[in-house]
Amino acid sequence: MSQENRVRVAVLFGGRSDEHSISCATAAGVLAAIDRDRYEVVPVGITRTGEWVGVADEPERWQITDGQVPEVTGSDTPRLMLPMGEAGQDLVAYQPGAVPAQLGAVDVVLPLLHGPFGEDGTLQGMLELAGLPYVGSGVLASAVSMDKHYMKMVLAGAGLPIGPYTVITDRQWRTDRAAALERVADLGWPVFVKPCRAGSSIGITKVDAQADLAAAIETARAHDPKVIVEAAIEGREVECAVLEGRHDAPARSTLPGEIVVTSSDHGFYDYRAKYFDADGVTLAWPAELPEAATARVRELAVATFEALSCEGLARVDFFYTPTGEVVVNELNTMPGFTPFSMYPMMWERSGLPYTDLITELVELARERPTGLR
Template identity: 65%
Template sequence: MSSHPSRKPRVAVVFGGRSSEHAVSCATAAGVLRAIDRDTYDVVPVGITREGAWVLAADDPDRLALTPSQTPEVTDTGTQVILPTKVGENSLTVHRPGEALEALGEVDVVFPLLHGPYGEDGTLQGMLELGDIRYVGSGVLASAAGMDKHYMKVIFSGAGLPVGPYTVITDAQWRRDKAAAMDAVGALSYPVFVKPCRAGSSMGVSRVERPEDLEAAIETAREHDLKVIVETGIVGREIECAVLQGRGLEGPRTSLPGEIVVESGHGHDFYDFEAKYLDEGSVVLSCPADLPRGAADEVRRLAAASFEALACEGLARVDCFVTDGGAVVINEINTMPGFTPFSMYPRMWQESGVGYPELVHELIQLALERPVGLR
C-alpha cells in the first residue's frame, strides 16, 4: 500500500505503445480512466507514443475513444516521463526541454494497459520489476508466454490442457525454404487460420480455405510478426471466460462464460479487428453463453487451469471452442484483455456480479498487495 497512509494511493495508467495495437490500448485506457474511483485513487495518465516516447498525457478519456471516425493516438506532448530505477524510490519525474526536472511524486502502482509487443509481452513488466514498482497483471514469464501463441500452446500441452493442431513457421524457416514451410501446413485440415505469433486484436489474422492462398496469408501475418502460427480451424462455438486472481490463498475466480457470434451479411468471416472494435452491429456478444451446464463448468475449469499453468496474476481472458460434441478446446489466453466498450472481459464480470468500477478497484488492490520480485 501507499507509504504515506494519509494520502490516496497514486496509480500511473500507462497506455499507447509501439505495437500495432496502439489505438486499442488507447481505447482501453479511456475505459479505465472513466471507471477508476477518483475519491480512492490519484491518477497519473502516462502515454507511450508509437516511437516509444513516454509522455505525460491528458486525463481525457474522450480523446482516447476508438470509433469509426476516430483512431486515438498518443502524441508527443514535449514532456518526458522518467521512471525510477532505484529500489525504494518510487517517484515519477517529468523533464521538459530547457527546464529543470519536475517530480510528480510517488507512484504506488502502475496499471499497464499496453496490448501487444513492447508492453503486454513481459518487457514492461521486467522494467517495472527492476524498478521495484508494483503493477497490475501478470509477471514477466506469464506475460511473455501469454503473448507468444507458440509457447503458450507448448505450456498448455505440457500441463495436459487441450489445444488444437498447429504448426509454427519461424523467420529463418520462411526465408530458407518457403515451400517446405508451407508443406508443413499440409498436415493440418483446411480451413486454417494464419496468425502472427505475438500480436493480438486479430491484427494480421487470415482465414485460409485453399492451399493456394496460404503464402499471401503468411506474408500478411509477417507484417506484424516474423514468427507465424498456422492453426487448424476448429468447428465450434467461440466461448470466452474471464479470470480474476484470487485473494490470499484463494484460487482463480472465473466469470460466467460468454459467447461471440459473428453475424452474416457484414463482411466478416471471423471475429476480426473491425468486428471487435468498429462494427458493433456485426457481432452478438451474449453472456452468459447458452451452454449445457457441463460444458459451461468445463470452460470455467479450463480457464482457471490455463491461468495457473502460465502462472498468471491479476487478470486474464481465456478463449475456447466448444464443439458440437461438447469437447472444449483452448484457443488462447490474453493476459491484458481489452477494456473497451465492446470488450468481453468487463462484460462477463458485469454479468457475474462484478461491475466495471469494482473490477478496476479489485485489480489495483491485488497489485498493491502483491510484492515485486520472486514470489
C-alpha cells in the same frame, strides 16, 4: 478516503505495438470509471516510438469515435522517466535544456497496453526493476502468453487440450519456404494464419486453399516475423473471464460467454468486428451450453490461468465442438478492457461492476510483492 491519502495510480497506455489505438480506447474506459475518491490518477501515454509522456486526463480524448482512432503523440510534451531501484518510484519529467522535475511517487501502475512492448513481459520487467507494483501478470506469464507458440507448448505440457498448429519462424520462411508450406498443408483446410505475438485479431487471415497461403503468411509477417498457423476447429467460440483470488484464495471465473458474429461482412471475429462494428457482434451470456460443458470451460479457464502462472486478470478463449469437446484456443493477459469489451462485460453481468473490477485489480496489485514470488 481523504484526497491527501488517495493511492496514486499511473495509468499507462498507448505503446509501440499495432494495438496502440486499442490501448488508448481501453484507457478511455478506465479513466472514466476508476474510483477518483480512492485513487489519484496519473495518466501516462507511450508514443508509437516508445517515449513516455504526460497526457490529458480526458477520457473522451482517447475514445474511438466515428471510426477515428486515438494516438499518443509527444509534441511539446515533457518526457517522463521512471528511475530504477527500490528508491525509484518517483516519476521524473524532463525536456532538453531544462532541469528534470520530480512529479512525486507512484504507488501502483495500471498498464493498459496490448501486444508487444507492453503485454509481453518487457514492461513488466522494467517495473520489477523499478520495484513498482503493477496490475496483471508478471514477466514470464506475460511473455509466454503473448507468444502463441510457447503458450501452446506450456498448455500441452500441462495436459490441457489444444488444437493442431504449426509455427513458421523468420529463418524457416527465408531458408526453406517449401517445407513450411508443406507443414501447413498437412493441417488441412481451412487454416488461420496469425502473427505469433500480436492480438486484437490484427494480421490474421482465414485461408481456404494452398494458393492463398503464402500471401497470408506475408500479411502476418508484416506484424511479426514469427507466424503461427492453426487448423480450423469446427465449433462455437466461447470465452471465460478469470480473476486472481484474494488472500491465497483460488482464482475466480465467470460463466462462459459466446461470441456471435451476426454480420455477413465478417468471416470470423476479426479486428473490425471487435472494434468498429458493434452491431455486427453480440455476446451471449451465459452461453447456452450443457451444464457439464459450462463446468468444463470454467475448470479449464482456471487451469490455463494457473498453468501459465498468471496474476490479476486473464480471458481464456475456447472452442466448443459439435462432439462436446472443449479446446483451449488462447489466453489474453490484458484482454480488451473498455466498458463494452467481453472481459468487463462478463464480470459486470456476474455482479462485479466495471468500477469495482478496476478497484479489485489495483488492490490485488498492491497486495502482491515485486521480485521473485
